[in-house]
Amino acid sequence: MPNPVEVQSMFGRIARRYDLLNRVLSGGIDQRWRRRTVRTAARELGGLRDRDVLDVCCGTGDLALGFRAEGARVAAVDFTHNMLRHALPKSSGTQLVYARGDALRLPLADASVDVAAVAFGLRNLGDRRVGLAEMLRVLRPGGVALVLEFSLPPNRLVRAFYGFYFTRILPHLGALLSGDAPAYRYLPNTVLEWPSPEELRREFEAVGFEAARYELLSLGIAALHVGRRPAGGSGKGPGR
């Protein structure tokens, strides 16, 4: 599991170039995946206007901005000051609350939001089960959790091609553009160690979410996981 001190220091170093690297290294698909995440939440809840949304590990705020554009009330939390510093100017003029905080101890009351979402953040947590349990805790009964994360494509050919890009090309491109080689070795390493979508779906259930499911995006390069806090549930699943 990633070391939080190292993770925080790494994102602090790459924050300035983070958005540019996302767009270049993914060819812009990352924003399409975030929009899909927002649309899925809207479908689950019958719209997002005036819904309370929490963006966990918000980084530079792209997912939070997507939710805000749909009329949601958005709070966004991250533990890296420099990432939040780059989020703020992008959000000027929008009503969006950023807070510095730990995803493993969210600074929110129990049952306070309708949506808890995380994009490319869960993989970085020291304990992803605690992260999921925290999302469950802050959700209102019937609320929806969404986790957008990289994945390994199920098709062997696509997987081989993707593996080549991810382990041979991306680290060099990332190092060149960010000036931080370790950060762009960390990305493929953590993705290669990441559980399969089915394993992660079972973790959702083990923590206490119901109707846990996932969809593969872009041939399985990414996966979007969705789970609901049971209506009337305590939010303190067996994972806590």
Ligand SMILES: C[S@@+](CC[C@H](N)C(=O)[O-])C[C@H]1O[C@@H](n2cnc3c(N)ncnc32)[C@H](O)[C@@H]1O
């Ligand atoms: C890959 S970035 C994702 C940022 C953003 N969600 C996005 O879609 O681009 C991961 C973020 O998770 C944050 N993070 C990692 N561990 C965290 C923790 N325990 N608590 C809060 N934020 C954390 C990092 O600071 C970083 O901003």
